[in-house]
Amino acid sequence: MxxxxxxxxxxxxxxxxxxxxxxxxxxxxxxxxxxxxxxxxxxxxxxxxxxxxxxxxxxxxxxxxxxxxxxxxxxxxxxxxxxxxxxxxxxxxxxxxxxxxxxxxxxxxxxxxxxxxxxxxxxxxxxxxxxxxxxxxxxxxxxxxxxxxxxxxxxxxxxxxxxxxxxxxxxxxxxxxxSSEDFNSGKCFQHGSGSPTVPSSQAARKCFSNPFKSVCQSTQAQGNRQNDCRPRHNPCTPNALVMPRPDENHQWMFNRHCSPIVDVVIDPHLVHHLRPHQKDGIIFLYECVMGMRAVGKCGAILADEMGLGKTLQCISLIWTLQCQGPYGGKPVIKKTLIVTPGSLVNNWRKEFQKWLGSERIKIFTVDQDHKVEEFINSTFHSVLIISYEMLLRSLDQIKTIPFGLLICDEGHRLKNSSIKTTTALSSLSCEKRVILTGTPVQNDLQEFFALVDFVNPGILGSLSSYRKIYEEPIIMSREPSSSEEERKLGERRATELTRLTGRFILRRTQEVINKYLPPKIENVVFCRPGALQIELYRKLLRSQSVRFCLQGLLENSAHLICIGALKKLCNHPCLLFSSVKGKEFSSSREENEERNLCQGLLSVFPAGYNPLQFSEKDSGKLQVLVKLLAVIHELRPTEKVILVSNYRQTLNVLEEVCKRHGYACARLDGQTPVSQRQQIVDGFNSKYSTDFIFLLSSKAGGVGLNLIGGSHLILYDIDWNPATDIQAMSRVWRDGQKHPVHIYRLLTTGTIEEKIYQRQISKQGLSGAVVDLTRSSEHIQFSVEELKNLFTLHENSHCITHDLLDCECTGDKGHTEDASEGPVASRQCQLGPQKSDSSRPLSMSQLKQWKHFSGDHLNLPDPFLERIRENVSFFFQNITNQAPAV
Ligand SMILES: Nc1ncnc2c1ncn2[C@@H]1O[C@H](COP(=O)(O)OP(=O)(O)OP(=O)(O)O)[C@@H](O)[C@H]1O
Ligand SMILES: [Mg+2]
Structure with missing residues (x-):
């Protein structure tokens, strides 16, 4: 020394x-x-x-x-x-x-x-x-x-x-x-994150075998308290769903008055309806918000896939906590705040009513006519449901209410800790916080931090420490140039992060309810473009704007304007015409550029062309749509159709088509007042409804809606973001659906729509982190090479997507690739490989395993496809659950 x-x-x-x-x-x-x-x-x-x-x-x-x-x-x-x-x-x-x-x-x-x-x-x-x-x-x-x-x-x-x-x-x-183990996993840096006091709900449940024996012992000392401390529902009935009892640590921390321990039992009225995964979900939520899973932390993220009934699980939790508690039976919370997208406020109210009726619990929904003050002054309402927008406006009042539980529906919007909504919600003092989301939450490590830190503030330390301890090593380990040591450290840190957060994040996939659902038949339909469409398409590709884009000469969003014009053209040429005619005096730069781009195309339209009197023949997809609606109407007169587009102008065209053919329809888009949305949805779902079609703007109202009244869903156009389409598709194939569900995705053969589809399902699209509803296409970057590909029309192919699959078939035999050909590619989560997840976009290799036929195929297996074949160059089809009797 x-x-x-x-x-x-x-x-x-x-x-x-x-x-x-x-x-x-x-x-x-x-x-x-x-x-x-x-x-x-x-x-x-x-x-x-x-x-x-x-x-x-x-x-x-x-x-x-x-x-x-x-x-x-x-x-x-x-x-x-x-x-x-x-x-x-x-x-x-x-x-x-x-x-x-x-x-x-x-x-x-x-x-x-x-x-x-x-x-x-x-x-x-x-x-x-x-x-x-x-x-x-x-x-x-x-x-x-x-x-x-x-x-x-x-x-x-x-x-x-x-x-x-x-x-x-x-x-x-x-x-x-x-130990090197604790260092490598990052455990040694964790302070205050606590360790689970209850290892698993299973283990915890064991101690319930004889609840009356040890619980609530009616000693003399407890005397008068005896009556208060009886469980609200009998925990001994065969199907009783009993919550885990708090352990000694928990009692020491929370049972300050030494009240007797009382079993918390879910209302049998609810249990009767619950699916097994929902029972597990309720126990999970209970353990989280009671602070039984991470000491001192009371948050949870329920990230079940769309349609798994997250709402019912939360309603069960709220109803239980507002009436019961483990210490002397005293309710754990008095008031609950539910924050949700505007279009779902009334859906929540409906779900409360559906599962608990209108007497058990009083719900207050905030809208133009019902202000937060009313809730503050009310003695009998215990649940406040409010939209994110309204919350921001009434934040000061909301802050004065002592909510015991906060639920944020579609909570992936809180992934950015600096946005107003997150800051506002974080400022509420309520500690028991639940985020509900159907979107995977682990794809971006920073967003992941924001969500986790919102529900359990501080559990991952500060953002800077999280970056140092988890994010940087994990990202570094995925670099091709990383050393063996870096790779191992990154893996260990990822495992530890998953372990640490896995205590309060739960995600189950669609498979758990598949058995309760009818079959789902998904089709990708490649529609031949009409003659006018092809001519306009060629001319557009030769335009100066497109040429400049390809030479990298145009700035900013010029390429997006060209892409937008091509997408409109695929939907219907009349939409392009309207871009010029309707907007002569527009002041926006984009609209002017679009007008300039389309101006040169006017000569291709027939003289006297009137966009309001458009012809169905001018759009390949519209022709297919019209035939499809006709055959559904004919073969399944009692079934209904959801027709989805991302654009209001396109919905106008589709609405006009409905009128022409006499089909009654309902419509929900971005301009539909929030207060009317649930009513429109309910009307359509009702068996008394006369509407045949529901026109839906996926961006405006896709999230969280239940549209089980319809069993056919047609996606008329395609979005860059696969999550938008997946959300829309999930509206019909969910609990309560009685009919086999048919989904049709329409694409125009050889055009930009195929390219967007390919981007959705190829690795490139996935690595662009687009599996997220809140990302918009404006943020997608294109190389000149990619633009060249986007701006090419393939006139001689039946299906360029099939050409890309390296499939040897010619589309004439109803070909299906051998499913055993190898692992299916899917996007890797940043925390490591994930289980299959149906809210993830399809991959190219998965698509290859779908059945596929060219439009010329002689024996199409489906009467609906049979009717539209004339305008279709190629089909892909996939059936989930058993084959329907079509
Ligand atoms: N146990 C059940 N039995 C019957 N129907 C159920 C059950 N659980 C939920 N449902 C119904 O399933 C539908 C979907 O539930 P819910 O809206 O809660 O899904 P979600 O998980 O919130 O999906 P999303 O992520 O799309 O919002 C609702 O109509 C709901 O009433
Ligand atoms: Mg929901």
Whole structure:
């Protein structure tokens, strides 16, 4: 050991007698500290040579003094300490050198600035990493707060528990060793995140075998309390769903008045309806919000796939917590706040009514006529349902209400901690927070942090520590250039992050309810473009704007205008015509550019063309649509159709088609007042409805709606973002649907629509992180190569998507690729490989396994497809659940 560097020699005797008052220790410990400090206190040199201990550096001059060096990550290190004489260095054995390089130890330490002050306090915890002949000191946020290299192996090897050292101007005390397992997983950095007090709900449930025996023992002492502490529902009935009882830790923390423990039992009226996964989900939610899964944290993320009944699970939780509690039977909460997209406010009310009737619980929904004040003044309403928009407007009032539980429906919108809504909701004092989302939450590590930190603030530390401890190592490990060591560290950190957050995130996939659902027949239909469409398409591709785009000469969003024009043309040429005719006086730059682009096309339209009297023959897809509607109407007169487009103008065209053919229709788009939306949905779902068609703008109202009144869903156009389409498709194939569900995705053969579809299902589209409803196409970047591909019309192919699949068939035999051909490609979650997930977009190789036929195929297996074949060049079809009797 370097005696020359001992504090007694460097800093004089006063330092030797330094008295520490470490946080949380009694004065009795101080004498021990002193003994530890001297003479064994070791002095190390470090990167963070503090200004106030110059003596450390200069006390022992040596050969390398004054030459700054760099450590691995480029950090400049102060001059190496003159630790040993040159001759000693030379005599160090080679074997020792080798030993040194394999030395790797981790210690938990406390630290404070080294000073001569009498009364010092430890300033924080840290992790000391001793590696080879160097050390690094990291705070619990993962930040380096000290480092140094070039020590003698022996010095570092002998570091042990209880020692007090000075390194880089910091005084540290070694508290204990940290296993490499705990370091690699990042566990040693976790503070305050708590560990599960209940390992699993299964284990917890075991202790219920005889609830009356141990629970609520009616001793004399409990006397009058006996009646209060009986479970609200009998936990002994065969189907009783009993919540896990709190363990001793929980009781110690929350049962301050030593009330008797009472079983919390879900209302049998609800249990009767619950699916098995919903029962598990309710136990999960209960454990989370009661703080039984992570000490001191009461949040949960329920990320079940769309249609799994997240609403019912929450209603069960609310109803239970508002009436019952484990301590003396006292209700855990009094009031609940549910925040949801505007179009779902009334859906929530309906679901409450559906499952609990109107007497058990009083719901208050905020709208134009019903303000938050009414809820504040009401004594009998206990649940407030409000839209995100209204919440922002009434935040000050909402803050005054002591909500016990906060539920954020479609909560993936809180993924950005800096947006207004997240800030507003975070400012509420309510600790029990639940996020509901059907969208996977683990695809982006920063968004993941925001959601987790919202429900359980601080559980992953600060954002900067999260980045250092999890995000950076995980991302680094996925770089092709990462070392073996980096790869392993990243994997371990990812595993640990999953373990840590897995306690309060639950996701189940569609498969769990498949058996309760009717068959689903999905079709991708490639429609031949009409003659006018082809002519206009060619002309558009030859336009100056497109040529400039391909030469990279146009700025900003010019390519988006060209893409927009092509998409309109695919829907119907009349939409292009209207872009010129309807907008002569537009002041917006985009509209002007679009008008200029389309102006040159007018000569292609027949003289006297009137867009309002459009012909169905001018659009391949519209022709297919008209025939499809006719055959559904004819073969399934009692069934109804949802017709989806992303554009209001297209919905206008489709509405006009409905009128022409005498089909009654309902419509919901971005302009439909929020207050009317549920009524429109209910009207359509009702068996008394005379509407045959529901026109839906997927962007406006797709999320969360139940449109089980319809069993045929036609996606008229395609969005860049597969999540938009997946959301729309999930509206019909869900609990309550009685008929086999038919889904038709219409694409115009050889055009940009096929390219968008390919992008949706190819790796490129997926790695662009578009599996997310809140991302819009404006953020998609295109290379010139990609634009060239987008701006090409393939006139001679039946289906360029099929051509890309490398499938050997010619589309004439109803070909299906052997499903055993290999693993199906899917997007990797940043936390590691995921289970199959039906809300993820289809991949190319999955598509290859679908049945596929060319339009010329002789025996189409489906009467609906048979009727439209004349205008169709290719079909893909996939049937989930058993084959329907079509
Ligand atoms: N156990 C059940 N039995 C019958 N119907 C159910 C059951 N659970 C839920 N449902 C019904 O299933 C439909 C879908 O439920 P819900 O709207 O809660 O889905 P979700 O999980 O919120 O989906 P999304 O992510 O699309 O919002 C609703 O009509 C609901 O009433
Ligand atoms: Mg929902």
């Amino acid at each position: 370097r005696r020359s560097a001992a504090p007694s020699q460097v800093q004089g005797k006063s330092f030797k007698k330094t008295r520490f008052i470490p946080p949380g220790r009694s004065n009795a410990d101080v004498s021990k500290e002193i003994t530890k400090m001297s003479p064994d206190t070791k002095l190390f040199q470090c990167a963070e040579q503090s200004q106030n201990d110059p003596g450390v550096c200069s006390s022992n001059p040596g050969p390398t003094e004054g030459i700054p060096r760099e450590v691995g990550d480029g950090t400049r290190v102060d001059p190496l300490p003159p630790v040993h004489s040159a001759s000693k260095e030379i005599t160090e054995s080679k074997a020792q050198e080798e030993e040194a390089s394999s030395l790797l130890k981790y210690f938990s330490v406390v630290w404070c600035k080294a000073s001569k002050k009498k009364h010092k306090k430890w300033e924080g915890d840290a992790i000391l990493i001793v590696k080879g002949r160097s050390f690094t000191l990291k705070d619990l946020e993962g930040k380096d707060i000290g480092r140094g290299i070039g020590y003698k192996f022996k010095e570092l090897e002998n570091v042990e528990e209880g020692q007090t050292l000075i390194i880089g101007g910091k005084e540290i005390e070694i508290l204990g060793t940290v």
